[in-house]
Amino acid sequence: MKKLLRRLDERGVLWATLNRPERRNAVDYDMMDEFEQLIHEIKHLPHVKALVITGAGDAFCAGGDLQQFHALRTTEEAYPMLQRMGTVLYDLMLLPVPTIALLNGTAVGGGCEIASACDYRFAAHTATVGFVQGNLAITTGWGGAAMLLEKVRHDEAMTLLCSARRFTAHDAKDLGFIQEVFLDDVMLSCDKWIEEMLIPRAEVLRAYKESAARRWEATGLRERMVQEIRQCAQLWEGEAHHEAVAAFFRR
Numbered sequence: 503m504k505k506l507l508r509r510l511d512e513r514g515v516l517w518a519t520l521n522r523p524e525r526r527n528a529v530d531y532d533m534m535d536e537f538e539q540l541i542h543e544i545k546h547l548p549h550v551k552a553l554v555i556t557g558a559g560d561a562f563c564a565g566g567d568l569q570q571f572h573a574l575r576t577t578e579e580a581y582p583m584l585q586r587m588g589t590v591l592y593d594l595m596l597l598p599v600p601t602i603a604l605l606n607g608t609a610v611g612g613g614c615e616i617a618s619a620c621d622y623r624f625a626a627h628t629a630t631v632g633f634v635q636g637n638l639a640i641t642t643g644w645g646g647a648a649m650l651l652e653k654v655r656h657d658e659a660m661t662l663l664c665s666a667r668r669f670t671a672h673d674a675k676d677l678g679f680i681q682e683v684f685l686d687d688v689m690l691s692c693d694k695w696i697e698e699m700l701i702p703r704a705e706v707l708r709a710y711k712e713s714a715a716r717r718w719e720a721t722g723l724r725e726r727m728v729q730e731i732r733q734c735a736q737l738w739e740g741e742a743h744h745e746a747v748a749a750f751f752r753r
C-alpha cells in the first residue's frame with residue numbers, strides 16, 4: 503500500500519499525505535522511496551504550482567521509524583540512512599515550487615525536519631511540534647537544524663532545538679516556526695490560503711522559488727547538512743541513544 507498518497511488538483515497543487523497512521527506516519531525506507539519518486543516527478547512536471555505535505559490520522563509525522571532504524575547500531579550503519587533522507591530533504595527544500603507542511607497533528611523529530619524543509623508550516627490549533635531528538639541523545643539527523651536556521655531567527659531556532667520540547671501550535675507560531683494556525687478544517691483552510699495567496703501562474707512561482715534555491719546553493723547549505731548528519735551518526739552509536747530508543751518501546 504502506498505505510504506505517500508498524492509492528489510493533483512485542477513489548479514496544479516499537489517497534495518501529498520504521509521500514510522502510516524498506525525505508526526503516526528513515521529518515515530521508513532519505503533516512504534523514503536516514495537518521497538524520492540515524488541520529488542523527481544515534481545521537478546519534471548512544469549504545470550505543478552505548489553506542493554502540500556500533510557499526514558493521515560492524528561499525527562503529521564513521528565520522525566524516523568524507531569523500530570526499523572533501531573537495528574542500525576553504529577555510526578557506519580546509521581550514516582547511509584541519515585544521509586539518504588537528508589538528501590530527500592535538501593531536494594525538498596530546493597524544490598522549484600512553493601511547499602507547505604500542513605501539520606494536521608503532532609510533528610516530532612524528523613517530522614519537524616520535513617516541515618523545516620518546506621517554505622511554509624501551517625498547523626491545526628491542536629497540533630504540537632518538537633525537535634525531540636535531544637531526548638534520544640542525538641541531534642537532528644536529516645539536516646533539520648541547518649534548514650531551520652535558514653527559516654527562523656537564530657535564538658528561536660536554538661530554543662526549538664536545544665529544549666527538545668514539544669510546543670503548542672500557538673507557541674511555535676510565536677517562535678516563528680509556524681506561519682498559520684488553523685482553527686477549522688486544516689485542508690479547507692489551507693486550500694483557501696492557496697486560493698488567495700498563490701495566484702500567479704506556475705512558471706512565476708517556480709521562478710521565485712528558484713531564486714531562493716540559488717541562495718542556498720551559493721551559501722553551502724548542502725555541506726552544512728552533511729556535516730550535521732555526520733555529527734548525528736557519531737552520536738547515534740552511543741549507548742545513551744540506544745537505551746533511550748529501547749525505553750520508548752518499553753513505555
Ligand SMILES: CC[C@H](C(=O)O)C(=O)SCCNC(=O)CCNC(=O)[C@H](O)C(C)(C)COP(=O)(O)OP(=O)(O)OC[C@H]1O[C@@H](n2cnc3c(N)ncnc32)[C@H](O)[C@@H]1OP(=O)(O)O
Nearest residue numbers: 524525526528564565566567568569611612635642643644
Ligand atoms: C531517524 C532519526 C530521525 C531524525 O531526527 O533524523 C528521528 O526522527 S529520531 C525519532 C524521533 N521521534 C520520536 O522520538 C517520536 C516517538 N513517538 C512519540 O513520541 C509518540 O508516538 C507521538 C508523540 C509521536 C505520538 O504519541 P501517541 O500517544 O499519539 O501515539 P503512541 O505513542 O501510542 O504511538 C502509536 C503507535 O505508533 C508507534 N510509533 C510512534 N512513533 C514512532 C516512531 N518514530 N517510529 C516507530 N513507531 C512509532 C508507537 O510505537 C505505537 O505503536 P504500537 O504498536 O501501537 O505501540
